Amino acid sequence: MPPSRLLKHKGRPRHAPDAQWRRGIGDVALGNSLSADIAPIANALILGLSIASIWLIAALGLAIIYGAIGVINMAHGEFIMLGAYTSYALQSFFGLPFLLCIPAAFIVVAFIGLLLERGLIRYLYKRPLDTLLATWGVSLVLTQLVRLTFGSDPKYIAVPEMFQSNVQLGFVNLSVLRIFVFALTIVLVAATAFLFYRTRFGMQVRAVMQNKEMAASFGINADRVYMLTFALGAGLAGVAGSLLGVLAIVLPTMGTAYVVQAFLVVVVGGGTILGSVVASGLTGEFQSVLAYVTNETFARFLLYLLIVVLLRFRPAGLFAPAKARR
Amino acid sequence: MTNLYHNRSAQWIVYALMFAFLAAIPLITNDSFLLNQFATYGVYGMLAVSISLSWGFGGILNLGQGIAFGLGAYGMGMTMQMQSQDPVSNPIPPFMLNNSLDHLPALWSPFQNTALGFILSLAVPTIFYVFFGSLMFRARVSGPFIAIMTLAMLTALYTLILDMQPYTNGANGIAPPAPLKLLGAEIDPYSVASYWIVYGALLFVTVASKLITQSKFGLVTQALRSDPERVRFLGYNVASYETIVYALSGLIAALAGCCLVMLVQYVSPAQLDVNFSIGMVIWAGIGGRFSLIGSMLGAFLIQGGQSYLGDQFLATWLLLLGGFFILVVRFLPKGLAGLLELSLGMIGAHMQPKDASRPQRGAEATSKAEA
Numbered sequence: 001m002p003p004s005r006l007l008k009h010k011g012r013p014r015h016a017p018d019a020q021w022r023r024g025i026g027d028v029a030l031g032n033s034l035s036a037d038i039a040p041i042a043n044a045l046i047l048g049l050s051i052a053s054i055w056l057i058a059a060l061g062l063a064i065i066y067g068a069i070g071v072i073n074m075a076h077g078e079f080i081m082l083g084a085y086t087s088y089a090l091q092s093f094f095g096l097p098f099l100l101c102i103p104a105a106f107i108v109v110a111f112i113g114l115l116l117e118r119g120l121i122r123y124l125y126k127r128p129l130d131t132l133l134a135t136w137g138v139s140l141v142l143t144q145l146v147r148l149t150f151g152s153d154p155k156y157i158a159v160p161e162m163f164q165s166n167v168q169l170g171f172v173n174l175s176v177l178r179i180f181v182f183a184l185t186i187v188l189v190a191a192t193a194f195l196f197y198r199t200r201f202g203m204q205v206r207a208v209m210q211n212k213e214m215a216a217s218f219g220i221n222a223d224r225v226y227m228l229t230f231a232l233g234a235g236l237a238g239v240a241g242s243l244l245g246v247l248a249i250v251l252p253t254m255g256t257a258y259v260v261q262a263f264l265v266v267v268v269g270g271g272t273i274l275g276s277v278v279a280s281g282l283t284g285e286f287q288s289v290l291a292y293v294t295n296e297t298f299a300r301f302l303l304y305l306l307i308v309v310l311l312r313f314r315p316a317g318l319f320a321p322a323k324a325r326r
Numbered sequence: 327m328t329n330l331y332h333n334r335s336a337q338w339i340v341y342a343l344m345f346a347f348l349a350a351i352p353l354i355t356n357d358s359f360l361l362n363q364f365a366t367y368g369v370y371g372m373l374a375v376s377i378s379l380s381w382g383f384g385g386i387l388n389l390g391q392g393i394a395f396g397l398g399a400y401g402m403g404m405t406m407q408m409q410s411q412d413p414v415s416n417p418i419p420p421f422m423l424n425n426s427l428d429h430l431p432a433l434w435s436p437f438q439n440t441a442l443g444f445i446l447s448l449a450v451p452t453i454f455y456v457f458f459g460s461l462m463f464r465a466r467v468s469g470p471f472i473a474i475m476t477l478a479m480l481t482a483l484y485t486l487i488l489d490m491q492p493y494t495n496g497a498n499g500i501a502p503p504a505p506l507k508l509l510g511a512e513i514d515p516y517s518v519a520s521y522w523i524v525y526g527a528l529l530f531v532t533v534a535s536k537l538i539t540q541s542k543f544g545l546v547t548q549a550l551r552s553d554p555e556r557v558r559f560l561g562y563n564v565a566s567y568e569t570i571v572y573a574l575s576g577l578i579a580a581l582a583g584c585c586l587v588m589l590v591q592y593v594s595p596a597q598l599d600v601n602f603s604i605g606m607v608i609w610a611g612i613g614g615r616f617s618l619i620g621s622m623l624g625a626f627l628i629q630g631g632q633s634y635l636g637d638q639f640l641a642t643w644l645l646l647l648g649g650f651f652i653l654v655v656r657f658l659p660k661g662l663a664g665l666l667e668l669s670l671g672m673i674g675a676h677m678q679p680k681d682a683s684r685p686q687r688g689a690e691a692t693s694k695a696e697a
Contacts, residue, residue: 072470123656128470129387133611134655136604140648144641256600260481267474297489304482308461308475315467 043172044292045285050178052284053185057243058258059265059276060188061236064196067271068205068229070128071121074135076262077255078142079234083109083241084250085146088155098160098246102184105238113234117227125226139255147252155250157242181243188239193273195232205229264307270317279318283307329671334540341536341619345529351521358516363633365515365589367626368524372531372582374609374625375618379535380575381607382615383544384568385551387469390476391606393458393483394451394576396598398583400487400494401447403593404437406502413438421500425492433493440507448580455576456569463565463572468554477600484598499594506588515589524585531578535618538574547571608647612654614663624661 062076073079086108087101096104116138124131163177196202207215208222216222244258265283269275283303290299310318330336351364373395380386407419417430430438437443462475487494494500506513513520538544550557550564558564587593596602606625613624628647635643658664 072473120652120656127659129473130655130659132387132470132473133607134652136608137648137651137655140644141652144645144648148641148645260477260600263474264478267471295489297485301482301486301489304478304485308458308478308482311467311471311475312461312465315465315471 039172040292041289044288046172046174048285048288049281050174050182050284051288052281053178053182054244054247055261055265055284056277056280057181057185057188057240058237059262059269059280060185060192060273061233061240062262063266063269063271063273063276064192064236065230065233066266067273068209069125069226071125071230072128072132072135072263073233074132074259075116075139075142075255076135076233076237077257077259078139079109079113079237079255080241080244080258081146081250081252081255082112082142083238084157084245084254085150085155085241086238087242087245088157088250089150091157092155098157098242101157102239102242105242106235107238109238109241110231110235113237114227114231116234117230121230122223122226139259143252143255150252152252157246157250159246177247181247184239184243188236189273189277192236196273201225201228264304268307268310268317270319272319275317275319329667329674331667331670337536337619341532344619344623345525345532348525348528352518356518361518361521362516362589365521365524366586367629368521368528369582369586369589370606370609370625370629371528371622372578372585373606374613374621375528375531375535376575376578376582377606377610378615378618378621379538379578380572381610382617382621383539383551384547384571384575385554386568386572386575387473387607388476388572388575389473389600389604389607390478390480391575391579392480392598392600392603393476394455394579395583395586395603396483396487396593396595397451397454398447398580399587399593399597400500400583401437401443401450401580402506402584402587403500403502404434405440405443405447406504406506406587406591407500408434408437408443409440409507410502410504411438419500421495421498422492425495427492431493444584447584448577451580451583452573452577455573459569459572459576460565463568466565477603480598480600480603484595484600487595487598494595497595499592499596501592502587505591513588515591520589524589527581527585531581532618532622535574535578539618543567543570608651610661612651612661614661614666616660617663620661620663620666 058080061079062073065071065073065076083105086105087098090096090101090104091098120134120138121131124134159177163175163180166173166175167179194202196205204215204220204225207218207220208225212222215225240258244254248254261283265276265280268283269277269279286306287299287303290302293299294302348364348368352361355361373391376394377388377391380388380391411417411419418427419434422430436446458479462472467475488496490496504512505515513523539548546557546562546567550562550567554564557567583597586597605628609625609628610621611624612628613622614620631647632643654661660667
């Protein structure tokens with residue numbers, strides 16, 4: 001990693017994750033001078049898909065926690081950060097291959113999420129605004145704990161040999177790592193959707209979502225459903241962390257860079273899985289195309305503005321669930 | 327009056343005591359660095375009052391108070407910058423020349439006039455809040471969504487200011503070379519005069535907010551904090567009440583932004599940092615959001631702790647702050663002021679003759695909202 005990129009990151013640590021994503025995006029280049037008109041737009045669109053997959057993976061766990069439990073988890077970014085640090089620690093201290101670090105990060109962060117839910121969140125279900133604040137406190141604590149343990153200097157997760165090459169895809173040249181992230185995102189979303197819509201546990205979650213008391217009277221242990229859902233969401237954030245950590249650099253403050261965007265994806269999507277997929281696709285493409293027309297920072301400004309206006313007209317997101325939330 | 331906490335005269339006495347204490351500070355010390363620092367705490371106090379007004383009394387959890395604070399600060403920074411530019415010989419701030427602008431942008435020209443600059447610094451954020459607030463509240467956006475929307479707006483504005491390098495000097499911010507000139511006199515940020523200016527602003531803001539919360543308007547906002555639907559059914563226009571209380575808190579934050587730039591002669595996108603805006607909410611949360619003075623003391627306590635303990639143990643300090651905040655949210659939703667309310671209530675109940683305690687209960691419940 002050249003020092004200039006490092007400095008750039010330090011200068012704008014929180015709100016400029018795009019600057020960190022360069023490791024993959026920089027490889028997207030014009031493959032062919034043959035069709036100079038279509039190529040930049042095709043480039044922007046494919047870049048948009050890539051951004052969308054990153055936003056989606058960062059938002060997936062949050063969407064589950066928010067959609068199923070109604071908890072606004074401000075510590076989600078720190079779960080991502082913990083996932084990244086878990087992968088970093090396992091890889092550099094125990095020599096675990098990166099592909100095994102991903103499930104390990106899931107398990108570790110899911111366990112931390114479980115502890116958090118049991119120790120704090122479950123007392124606050126009736127006070128949604130207070131969960132927002134309490135989880136913000138949690139995010140402060142987690143950031144500082146990691147900073148005290150690992151220090152404030154950036155860490156790097158080594159990219160496995162097999163992901164270091166590039167692939168020619170039509171007009172554009174993509175790094176295998178980003179294709180892997182994209183594919184894994186699809187797999188995770190499909191697995192989550194399967195879990196929620198095709199299994200007994202998923203049915204229980206949806207029942208509790210719709211009416212907690214009624215579900216409880218049918219013998220569903222709502223407390224346990226909440227606990228497992230929260231842990232699952234946290235675990236997905238851990239997976240996101242190990243992927244985002246390998247795409248960019250690992251820092252104690254890296255979580256805040258993703259959490260606002262993840263929230264926007266979830267809120268625009270209305271808290272459902274499908275909604276999040278569509279919302280991240282739209283926002284990723286918007287960001288990429290607007291960035292092509294103007295520039296990266298101004299594109300983000302326009303995007304946030306668009307989202308605020310959208311929420312004015314559809315306060316419950318693009319795909320509002322049929323039932324009102326508690 | 328079982329609980330002394332709800333006694334209005336007692337409340338005013340506490341406010342008077344605090345302001346008397348703050349007024350005594352320049353008499354005790356004439357260390358200019360310390361005075362400047364205490365004046366900065368006054369700015370934080372104003373921000374805490376603004377959060378308490380919108381969140382504690384209006385029920386609007388505003389995570390984007392940096393919008394008004396930052397816009398006010400930028401307005402003041404531009405005004406001070408233009409004071410040191412000569413309209414004829416040297417009309418353009420140096421950083422614009424570095425960004426190859428050859429004439430003063432239209433955005434900046436009103437700030438050549440100091441009075442107009444002041445008015446704009448306060449009016450632009452307030453009008454923005456009126457516009458943005460009515461946009462949100464008319465759509466009946468509520469609770470956590472307001473938090474997310476204000477956060478998104480704050481982040482949008484932050485990126486915009488970073489992006490408009492030729493007009494705002496981007497991440498470097500604007501550092502006016504000379505202190506503020508007011509009515510021909512130069513106000514040294516390290517002087518007693520600037521301390522008194524901030525003191526006056528804080529006093530005005532606090533008394534005005536206190537009077538607002540005790541008025542009929544304040545009562546309605548407290549009612550809609552608890553149950554907006556019921557207030558709507560009673561025939562009140564909830565959206566306009568919410569917009570007004572939101573805009574008022576924005577006006578206070580803008581004033582705080584102006585004061586800060588007067589004190590530090592510097593403004594940068596850091597004033598719109600997400601963590602700082604959420605920090606304000608933490609002050610009010612720990613101090614007690616239902617109490618203006620509680621929020622203010624929370625701000626003094628946390629910022630003071632940060633500057634005196636935090637320099638050596640910044641990491642540990644933030645860790646403790648986070649942990650303490652979690653505990654407060656979990657066990658003391660009304661903050662430290664709520665703890666005082668509880669203990670005064672227990673003392674009051676203890677002093678009460680036993681047979682009289684029963685009918686007093688109802689009275690206590692109704693006056694609870696007035697804190």
